[in-house]
Amino acid sequence: MATDFACKTIDPSNPTGPKVDAIFPGDYTLRLYKYSPVDYENLRAAKYVLEHTERILFGVREFNQGGWCYTGRPAEWQVKEGVVAPFPDNVIFAVYLNPNMRVYECRPEYAADDDPRCPKDWQTRYRGLIWKSTS
Amino acid sequence: MEKHFLADMMEGEGKPSFKAEPWYNPHGDCIVFKMVNEAFVAERVDELLTVYNSAVDGRAIGFQIKGVQAIIRKFGVDGSAILSEADAHGVKSISVAMLLLAAYEEGPQTMGRRKAYAWAMCQADKTISTDELQAA
Numbered sequence: 705m706a707t708d709f710a711c712k713t714i715d716p717s718n719p720t721g722p723k724v725d726a727i728f729p730g731d732y733t734l735r736l737y738k739y740s741p742v743d744y745e746n747l748r749a750a751k752y753v754l755e756h757t758e759r760i761l762f763g764v765r766e767f768n769q770g771g772w773c774y775t776g777r778p779a780e781w782q783v784k785e786g787v788v789a790p791f792p793d794n795v796i797f798a799v800y801l802n803p804n805m806r807v808y809e810c811r812p813e814y815a816a817d818d819d820p821r822c823p824k825d826w827q828t829r830y831r832g833l834i835w836k837s838t839s
Numbered sequence: 840m841e842k843h844f845l846a847d848m849m850e851g852e853g854k855p856s857f858k859a860e861p862w863y864n865p866h867g868d869c870i871v872f873k874m875v876n877e878a879f880v881a882e883r884v885d886e887l888l889t890v891y892n893s894a895v896d897g898r899a900i901g902f903q904i905k906g907v908q909a910i911i912r913k914f915g916v917d918g919s920a921i922l923s924e925a926d927a928h929g930v931k932s933i934s935v936a937m938l939l940l941a942a943y944e945e946g947p948q949t950m951g952r953r954k955a956y957a958w959a960m961c962q963a964d965k966t967i968s969t970d971e972l973q974a975a
Binding site for chain 1: 840841843844845848849852853855856857858860862864865866867869873876877878879880881882883891894895903
């Protein structure tokens, strides 16, 4: 049985403080490994985003209060089995975490026109942008 | 390619094999359905439905329904013959198409939503076991 994997990332409650653990749940990663191999491969991109975050948005869901969306741009991703390609310019990779800092979704989304490091429609989908990289 | 950071954890889990069937993700309280083993770009239709477009050629290859527990709570699945299949022992499974229909009823009746939900419903002649629908 796969176990949880912890990865250090920015603390969304205290972005300038010490880094905290983001957890990839074992049952989630195992499901991708067994039945969705390309998505499993692209967990590499998700880990990269957590380690090289460009934006953190909060207030993700209408029904599940709280949660965070971390975004970033990996250099490449797997588009189909055995085929790695540069990550597209008009897309941003989003990693969603619940209030317990457990990853529940990793997915590329179309980038916003006004801030290509945020997902499209970010102004209305989230309650706010809480952190952005300065680099 | 560099070794996957989870490779050691997946040892002994067998050979991966893509499965085109909907599954419930308890951490996200969502149902995910992907029809092909390709990367996708998520296109949000509304608060409850997201369509997955292929990174290879842009065609729609899957979808995600969010807020599943809230939909089930609202429609009272235990007593509902609309959303579920039941036997003498209770509710056994939930129809994905019926969850989509319930989600559709939550939002405005725009052409964009109608098209996206209609497409998803055409792909979703599936059920999810209620045993699987346990939130994290």
